[in-house]
Amino acid sequence: MRQYKHKTVLLIDDSYIDNLINRKILENNNFAENIVVIDSPKNAIVFMRERIMENKNLPEIIFLDLRMPGMSGFDFLKELKAIIGVKDVKIKIYILSSSLDPTDLRKTEENNLVSRFIGKPLTNTILEEI
DSSP states (O other): OOOOSEEEEEEEOSOHHHHHHHHHHHHHTTOEEEEEEESOHHHHHHHHHHHHHHTOSOOSEEEEOSOOSSSOHHHHHHHHHHSTTGGGSOOEEEEEEOOOOHHHHHHHHHOTTEEEEEESSOOHHHHHHO
8 A cells, every 4th residue: 555645645737748847757756646737826726615614525735827918927926825624724835836036935935824845846855854
């Protein structure tokens, strides 16, 4: 029987290729039993609302891209923070982005929901540190 580091991980990224690569890295490292991939921050908010209301199958970790059409990663964080009950849930959020914009890095550091900024792509070493 496989031993997983976490029960559920949520990957939020609009890039199909990035999701494919990152999912494979997570699987190869037995990082999570369930890997949920959502390609839209708006859909991810709906997913999180439902999970928090039901109080089940909540992701322990979220990997969040910053630059996405329609809603940015920072907009997602703002919406997530507004969900009633989210403060009671222990979720670690990692920004997973290829952005080199110093403003993005600063905003990441200032956001108390975010654990760490990670440059794409995920690596075995980074997963070991988490």
